[in-house]
Amino acid sequence: MMENIREQVRAFLARYIRDREVADDEDIFTAGHVNSLFVMQLVLFVEGELDCPVADEDLELENFSSVDAIVALVERRTAAVRG
Amino acid sequence: MRVQLTAEQQRAGERFAAFADDHLVPYADGWDRAQELPRAVVHLLAEAGHLGAVVPADHGGAGLDAISFGLLHEEAGRACSSVRSLLTVHSMVSYALVRWGRPELRARWLPELARGTYLGAFAVTEPGAGSDLAALSAQARPVAGGYALDGHKHWITFGQYADLFLVFARLEGRPAAFLVERQRAGLTVVPQAGALGTRASMLAEVRLTDCRIPAENLVGRPGFGLSAVAASALELGRYSVAWGCVGLAEACVRASLAYADTREQFGRPLRRHQLVQRMLADMVTGTSAARLLCQQAGWLRESGDPASVHATWLAKYFASTAAVRAADDAVQIHGSRGIGDAYPVQRYLRDAKVMEIIEGSTQLQQITIAESAYQVRPRPAGGVEPRRPDAEGLIR
Numbered sequence: 001m002m003e004n005i006r007e008q009v010r011a012f013l014a015r016y017i018r019d020r021e022v023a024d025d026e027d028i029f030t031a032g033h034v035n036s037l038f039v040m041q042l043v044l045f046v047e048g049e050l051d052c053p054v055a056d057e058d059l060e061l062e063n064f065s066s067v068d069a070i071v072a073l074v075e076r077r078t079a080a081v082r083g
Numbered sequence: 084m085r086v087q088l089t090a091e092q093q094r095a096g097e098r099f100a101a102f103a104d105d106h107l108v109p110y111a112d113g114w115d116r117a118q119e120l121p122r123a124v125v126h127l128l129a130e131a132g133h134l135g136a137v138v139p140a141d142h143g144g145a146g147l148d149a150i151s152f153g154l155l156h157e158e159a160g161r162a163c164s165s166v167r168s169l170l171t172v173h174s175m176v177s178y179a180l181v182r183w184g185r186p187e188l189r190a191r192w193l194p195e196l197a198r199g200t201y202l203g204a205f206a207v208t209e210p211g212a213g214s215d216l217a218a219l220s221a222q223a224r225p226v227a228g229g230y231a232l233d234g235h236k237h238w239i240t241f242g243q244y245a246d247l248f249l250v251f252a253r254l255e256g257r258p259a260a261f262l263v264e265r266q267r268a269g270l271t272v273v274p275q276a277g278a279l280g281t282r283a284s285m286l287a288e289v290r291l292t293d294c295r296i297p298a299e300n301l302v303g304r305p306g307f308g309l310s311a312v313a314a315s316a317l318e319l320g321r322y323s324v325a326w327g328c329v330g331l332a333e334a335c336v337r338a339s340l341a342y343a344d345t346r347e348q349f350g351r352p353l354r355r356h357q358l359v360q361r362m363l364a365d366m367v368t369g370t371s372a373a374r375l376l377c378q379q380a381g382w383l384r385e386s387g388d389p390a391s392v393h394a395t396w397l398a399k400y401f402a403s404t405a406a407v408r409a410a411d412d413a414v415q416i417h418g419s420r421g422i423g424d425a426y427p428v429q430r431y432l433r434d435a436k437v438m439e440i441i442e443g444s445t446q447l448q449q450i451t452i453a454e455s456a457y458q459v460r461p462r463p464a465g466g467v468e469p470r471r472p473d474a475e476g477l478i479r
Binding site for chain 1: 183184185303304306307308310311314315318386387388389391392396451455457458459
């Protein structure tokens, strides 16, 4: 399931970062690939397409900074829901 | 692309239109001239439930869907852009809490905002920071039990009436958002008059001097969290203004159709003159196109689609520039009467110009939309796009 999530995240980022492939551990914010609107689009993507509600406490850069970080966030949230 | 409204949305739109026709349209010119919106209008809006538009029902609000929210702002914008501005900023503060407020913050404030017992205002703009949020100079510093704020905000819509400000300031170098109640010591409101348009929007400077607030008034988290708080609220503001511009353009259409139907020149009504028909045709087409873009943004927004962000920028850019063109033509059709204050079209023109500046200027939108267009264009075969030439013009 998480590999599927990883593919979805990669595909989403590829819509915004188009002239190169992004490594899973690459920081998409410090590399300057995205603009300020992207934060909103990324949160909507994680909530809508990955079905992972994003709460105030999740809003830390390290949760959204790379493919690995986003997958880890979804994993944690999914595990929390399962209990 | 979905454009049709549900029966429920149509009924809501009719209700909003009736409210605007009964309570706003007859008085809007007077409020503009006086540069003041009577408090009684705020109470009327509260009684009608319009101040709780974005607040969920479980917190006492109307919990409108995105399209119905848009229809409310269209009808308000058709009547009075100052009232629409009130709905916009109040909804922005409410929505920031709905979306990112902690449960206790939502429980404390959302019922008050929904009832209108507290009026919200969005305090971000500073003398040195408008579109560029990174240039914020207002400062927050941790003190025992909370934060102390120092800074100077200006052009704060409904700052004169607001009871609760969402203030953006730097906390240890990172931007953050704070709720500041009007009665806090160290917060001073200074009315601002003389704006070109939306003259009844009770603009104010807000000065913060060692203004102490409790720790729980921090909304969201500093830094990255603030990006989400600000983006969510500004996105809603942009969406609201886009719909308000549809209403403004619609008001231009209605005023122009009526005037061109009765005013005669050279022995026939203006509506029979082809150059006037050109203006009417452009006005009607621009208004319809703007409404469709707003509806598209609304459906995407309602479904939580990331594409709603781009769609909202398109809608606001097109609707605001269409409103300016419509108002410009409406004044032209009215001739000498268009520049006097016996007709509302000069107000429409002044208000429309403001719409090109607030919630992202036209130029900022052009830059953003052009950049985003590269994200939504179809990918070439093979997936990854060709590499760009480097500084020496070589593709390596």
